[in-house]
Structures are given as C-alpha cells and as structure tokens.
Amino acid sequence: xxxxxxxxxxxxxxxxxxxxxxxxxxxxxxxxxxxxxxxxxxxxxxxxxxxxxxxxxxxxxxxxxxxxxxxxxxxxxxx
Amino acid sequence: xxxxxxxxxxxxxxxxxxxxxxxxxxxxxxxxxxxxxxxxxxxxxxxxxxxxxxxxxxxxxxxxxxxxxxxxxxxxxxxxxxxxxxxxxxxxxxxxxxxxxxxxxxxxxxxxxxxxxxxxxxxxxxxxxxxxxxxxx
Numbered sequence: 001x002x003x004x005x006x007x008x009x010x011x012x013x014x015x016x017x018x019x020x021x022x023x024x025x026x027x028x029x030x031x032x033x034x035x036x037x038x039x040x041x042x043x044x045x046x047x048x049x050x051x052x053x054x055x056x057x058x059x060x061x062x063x064x065x066x067x068x069x070x071x072x073x074x075x076x077x078x079x
Numbered sequence: 080x081x082x083x084x085x086x087x088x089x090x091x092x093x094x095x096x097x098x099x100x101x102x103x104x105x106x107x108x109x110x111x112x113x114x115x116x117x118x119x120x121x122x123x124x125x126x127x128x129x130x131x132x133x134x135x136x137x138x139x140x141x142x143x144x145x146x147x148x149x150x151x152x153x154x155x156x157x158x159x160x161x162x163x164x165x166x167x168x169x170x171x172x173x174x175x176x177x178x179x180x181x182x183x184x185x186x187x188x189x190x191x192x193x194x195x196x197x198x199x200x201x202x203x204x205x206x207x208x209x210x211x212x213x214x215x216x
Contacts, residue, residue, distance in 0.1 A: 008128050009198035010210040055130045071128055077211050078125065078132075078156055078197025079109050079168050079188060 001025070004069040005036065011049070011072050015040040029053075029070060030060030036072075048075055082136030084129055086159045089166045095151035095173035103177040105184040109168040111161045115211075119204035125158040125167065127197040132156070139190045147183035149174045154187060156197055167199075 005020045012018040015036075026032035029051050036042065042049075050057055050073040057073075095101045111123045140152045151173040161167055170187050174180040200210045 006128070008196065009126055009200075013210065052128075052131055055134055057131075071131065073128065073131075073196050074198070074210075076194065076196050077192065077199055078127070078195050079192035 001064055001066045001068070003032070003064060003067070005032075006069070006071040008071065008073055010074050011040075011042060011044070014042050024064060026064050028060060029058065029062045029064060032064055032070075033060065033072070044074055049073065081153045082133060082140055083155045084127055084132055084136075085155060085157055087157075089155050089157050089169050091155075091169055091171070092153075094153065094171040098150050098173065100175055101150055101173045102175050103180040104171065104173045105177070105180040106169065106171040107184050107188050108166050109188065111163050111165050111167055113163050115201060118201075120163070120201050121204050122163070122202040123161045123167070124200040124202065124208075125156070125161065125197055126200070127156070127158050127195075132196050135195045136191060139187060139194060142190075143172070143183050143187045147172075147174065147179040147186065149179065149183045152183065152187060154191060156191070156195070158197065 002023055007015045007018050024032055026035055030046055033046050046060060052071040094104050113120055143149055143152055149172050154170045156168045170184055172180050172183045198210055200208055202208050
C-alpha cells in the first residue's frame with residue numbers, strides 16, 4: 001500500500017526528511033512504526049511516540065490503508 | 080476562547096474587557112531563559128505540527144473553561160527562532176474570582192506543555208543543538 005508519513009522534530013532529523021512516501025505491507029500503524037524505526041534508526045520506541053491521522057490522535061492498532069497519510073509525534077515540550 | 084500559533088513576536092491583548100462578570104484576570108508569560116539543566120543556552124527554536132497543535136490547544140482551553148468555570152481564556156504560542164528573553168507562550172484567563180483564575184491559568188500552561196505538538200530545540204553556547212524531550216542519550 002502507498003502511504004505518506006510526516007515526521008516531526010527529532011524524528012525528522014533522524015529520518016533526514018520531514019515527509020516520506022513509501023510502500024508498506026504493515027497491517028497496523030504500530031507495525032509500520034516498527035518498520036520505519038528499523039529503517040531510520042529511530043531511538044524512540046513506539047511507547048513514547050504518538051500517531052495522528054487526519055489531525056486526530058489514533059491508536060497504534062489503527063489499520064494501514066491505501067493512500068493513508070499519518071503524522072508521527074515524538075514527546076512534546078512546548079512552553 | 081482562542082488558541083493561536085504565531086511566527087511573530089507575541090502581541091498580548093486586553094482580556095475580556097467587556098465582560099462585567101469578570102473579577103479576576105491572570106496572565107502567564109513563558110520566556111526563553113539562559114540556562115537549562117546547568118547548560119548555557121543561546122537561543123531556542125520551536126517547531127510545531129500546526130493543525131493538530133491548534134486543535135489540541137483549543138481543546139485544552141475548552142476543558143479549562145468547563146473545569147474551573149472560567150469566563151474567558153486565551154493562549155498564544157510562538158514558533159521559529161527565539162532569542163533569550165523572548166516570550167514563547169502567553170496564557171490569559173478571566174473569571175469571577177481570583178482562585179479559579181490562578182488555578183485555571185496554571186492548569187492550562189501545564190497541559191499545553193504536556194499535550195500540544197510543539198517541540199523546542201536548544202542552541203547551546205558551545206554550538207551544540209538538541210531537541211529536548213526526544214531520544215536523548
């Protein structure tokens with residue numbers, strides 16, 4: 001399935017880009033994150049990253065579908 | 080009730096001036112300081128995921144209004160490159176009495192820091208730059 005991933009902050013630095021379009025056969029967003037973590041060497045595990053689809057946070061069990069666009073959100077620290 | 084993200088210096092505004100039920104207004108300014116955990120900081124860079132930041136920030140203000148019975152609340156967060164002393168975030172709340180205004184303002188800034196997708200990268204005096212709260216060794 002073709003999907004689009006947006007990386008924020010430290011994840012964008014580690015991936016060397018802020019957007020990536022890719023093919024994946026992962027069934028859930030959790031599996032997809034683990035794949036991307038291996039590929040880019042992310043230091044953060046799934047437990048400390050959140051994921052959003054269409055500007056709403058979703059669970060890692062959310063299914064991966066053709067054309068999905070998601071945002072990976074490392075721990076925040078504004079203020 | 081208004082949460083905003085801006086790239087420009089934060090311009091604060093009078094809060095709830097027309098609401099005559101208001102007896103207390105509390106404002107908080109968060110500024111860029113020169114030391115973090117013992118290291119000298121030169122500047123800060125904030126980035127955000129804007130669509131979600133605005134949504135989550137607005138949700139926090141709505142929750143605060145319910146929870147503390149506030150009559151009005153507003154917050155502005157600046158992003159981009161900030162210098163020492165610059166205002167990074169501003170929160171203002173208005174209520175009938177001071178108790179809920181102080182508590183509500185404190186709650187809002189704590190929730191903003193915990194939940195809104197905004198990140199800061201510190202630029203240290205020794206030239207190193209680090210995203211805070213990320214995967215730091």
